[in-house]
Amino acid sequence: MNDDLLSRHRAVLPDWLALYYEHPIEITHGEGRHVWDSDGNRYLDFFGGILTTMTAHALPEVTKAVTEQAGRIIHSSTLYLNRPMVDLAERIAKLSGIPDARVFFTTSGTEANDTALLLATAYRRSNTVLAMRNSYHGRSFSAVGVTGNRGWSPTSLSPLQTLYVHGGLRTRGPFAGLDDYDFVAACVDDLKDLLGHSRPPAALIAEPIQGVGGFTSPPDGLYAAFREVLHERGVLWISDEVQTGWGRTGEHFWGWQAHARSGPPDMLTFAKGIGNGMSIGGVVARAEIMNCLDSNSISTFGGTQITMAAGLANLTYLLEHDLQGNARRVGGLLIERLRAAAAHVPAVREVRGRGLMIGIELTRPGTDEADPAAASAVLEAAREGGLLIGKGGGHDTSALRIAPPLSLNVAEAEEGAAILEDALRSIQ
Known part of the structure; x- marks a missing residue:
C-alpha cells in the first residue's frame, strides 16, 4: 500500500519535497509519545513532526x-x-x-x-x-x-x-x-x-x-x-x-x-x-x-x-504540568545516557543540546569531515528498532536531531536511548 501511495506522491508533489527513509512510511495515528504507521508498526517518537507535537500525540485536553x-x-x-x-x-x-x-x-x-x-x-x-x-x-x-x-x-x-x-x-x-x-x-x-x-x-x-x-x-x-x-x-x-x-x-x-x-x-x-x-x-x-x-x-x-x-x-x-521542568530533568538524563553510548562510537564527533533538544554530529572517524551517509544509516537503523528521529546540520546533513514531546518519561527516555545506541553501533 505504501508503494502505491509513494508513486502517487511522486506523481503530483514536488521532487524537492523531502521524504525520510529508503522506504517512506505513512503515519496514521498517535498517542502520547508513540505513533503507528499504516503497516501497524509502533514507534517511539523522538522528533514530534519536527518539534511540533510538543506535549503529546492525541492530548485529550487539546482534542x-x-x-x-x-x-x-x-x-x-x-x-x-x-x-x-x-x-x-x-x-x-x-x-x-x-x-x-x-x-x-x-x-x-x-x-x-x-x-x-x-x-x-x-x-x-x-x-x-x-x-x-x-x-x-x-x-x-x-x-x-x-x-x-x-x-x-x-x-x-x-x-x-x-x-x-x-x-x-x-x-x-x-x-x-x-x-x-x-x-x-x-x-x-x-x-x-x-x-x-x-x-x-x-x-x-x-x-x-x-x-x-x-x-x-x-x-x-x-x-x-x-x-x-x-x-x-x-x-x-x-x-x-x-x-x-x-x-x-x-x-x-x-x-x-x-x-x-x-x-x-x-x-x-x-x-x-x-x-x-x-x-x-x-x-x-x-x-x-x-x-x-x-x-x-x-x-x-x-x-x-x-x-x-x-x-x-x-x-x-x-x-x-511543568513540562519545562520535565524537559530539564528527563532531557538531562537522556543527554548523559547518549553521551555515554556515543563514547564507544568513533563516528560521533559531538553530543550536544539542552533539555529535550539534542543533537548528535557524525563524522568520518578521526576527522572533522561530515558523514551524511552515516547519519542516514543511523536514521534507518533507529526506525527499524522502533524509534523516529530527525536529521540536520550545516555540514551535509550529518547531525541527528532528537526532540521528543516534552511529556517524555524516564522509561521512554531509556528505551529510546537504548535503541539509538544500537543504531549508532550498527554503523561501525
Missing part, C-alpha cells in the same frame, strides 16, 4: 478543545473580534518578557519570520539584515534570504541585503579553538568590524539554538554581548524561537533567556509546538515596532478560532 470549538465556529478571519485569539495573545505577551508587547498570529514559523523582517525593515527604513552562519529561518523568499545554511537556500536572489555573522556554531569555524570567553569576544569583534563596512542594518535575526543547523548553539551570553553592540546603533534583535520556545531547552522558557544580561529581544517569533500540530505561528514585538506599519493588513488564517483553542489548551497543559 477536546478543538472538537468543542469546531462545533461552534472554526474561522472568521481577523476582520472580526476573536475571543480565543485575544485570550492566547494576552498569555503569550505576558510570557514573552517583552515590555508593552503586541502579538500578531500567523500560520507558520516561516510566515512569522517573514513578518518580523517586514516590521524590522519598515521600522528601521533599511533592507540590510544581519543573520547567523548555519542558520535556518523558513522557506519564503525573504526567509530563505536570511538563511545561512546552503542546504536549505535554493536561491541567492533576495529582497534583502544579508550579512552573516560568526557565533551560532561553537565547534567549527575560525574561532572554534578558543575558550568560551575568547570565543564571544572574537565574535563581537567580528560583528563590530562587519558593522563598520555596511549600511546601518535593520536587525539581527538569530536562533538561540540553531534547529535545522543541527541543534548547535553559542556560549551563553553571546547574544547579550551582540545586543549591547547593536543597541548602541539602534539595530533590532529578533530571536527566532520557533524551535527553542515553550520550555523545550529545560533551563529556560525561551532560548533568549540564556542571553538575558541585556534584557529581552525587540521581537521574538514562535510557531511549531504551541499548536501541538495545529498551524500556529506568530510575532511578539514592542508596540512601537508592531504598530509601525502605515498601511492596512489582516490575516485570513492567522489566529483562526480553532487553532487558538488548541493553542490555549496546549499552553495551559504545558504550564500546569
Whole structure:
C-alpha cells in the first residue's frame, strides 16, 4: 500500500519535497509519545513532526478543545473580534518578557519570520539584515534570504541585503579553538568590524539554538554581548524561537533567556509546538515596532478560532504540568545516557543540546569531515528498532536531531536511548 501511495506522491508533489527513509512510511495515528504507521508498526517518537507535537500525540485536553470549538465556529478571519485569539495573545505577551508587547498570529514559523523582517525593515527604513552562519529561518523568499545554511537556500536572489555573522556554531569555524570567553569576544569583534563596512542594518535575526543547523548553539551570553553592540546603533534583535520556545531547552522558557544580561529581544517569533500540530505561528514585538506599519493588513488564517483553542489548551497543559521542568530533568538524563553510548562510537564527533533538544554530529572517524551517509544509516537503523528521529546540520546533513514531546518519561527516555545506541553501533 505504501508503494502505491509513494508513486502517487511522486506523481503530483514536488521532487524537492523531502521524504525520510529508503522506504517512506505513512503515519496514521498517535498517542502520547508513540505513533503507528499504516503497516501497524509502533514507534517511539523522538522528533514530534519536527518539534511540533510538543506535549503529546492525541492530548485529550487539546482534542477536546478543538472538537468543542469546531462545533461552534472554526474561522472568521481577523476582520472580526476573536475571543480565543485575544485570550492566547494576552498569555503569550505576558510570557514573552517583552515590555508593552503586541502579538500578531500567523500560520507558520516561516510566515512569522517573514513578518518580523517586514516590521524590522519598515521600522528601521533599511533592507540590510544581519543573520547567523548555519542558520535556518523558513522557506519564503525573504526567509530563505536570511538563511545561512546552503542546504536549505535554493536561491541567492533576495529582497534583502544579508550579512552573516560568526557565533551560532561553537565547534567549527575560525574561532572554534578558543575558550568560551575568547570565543564571544572574537565574535563581537567580528560583528563590530562587519558593522563598520555596511549600511546601518535593520536587525539581527538569530536562533538561540540553531534547529535545522543541527541543534548547535553559542556560549551563553553571546547574544547579550551582540545586543549591547547593536543597541548602541539602534539595530533590532529578533530571536527566532520557533524551535527553542515553550520550555523545550529545560533551563529556560525561551532560548533568549540564556542571553538575558541585556534584557529581552525587540521581537521574538514562535510557531511549531504551541499548536501541538495545529498551524500556529506568530510575532511578539514592542508596540512601537508592531504598530509601525502605515498601511492596512489582516490575516485570513492567522489566529483562526480553532487553532487558538488548541493553542490555549496546549499552553495551559504545558504550564500546569511543568513540562519545562520535565524537559530539564528527563532531557538531562537522556543527554548523559547518549553521551555515554556515543563514547564507544568513533563516528560521533559531538553530543550536544539542552533539555529535550539534542543533537548528535557524525563524522568520518578521526576527522572533522561530515558523514551524511552515516547519519542516514543511523536514521534507518533507529526506525527499524522502533524509534523516529530527525536529521540536520550545516555540514551535509550529518547531525541527528532528537526532540521528543516534552511529556517524555524516564522509561521512554531509556528505551529510546537504548535503541539509538544500537543504531549508532550498527554503523561501525
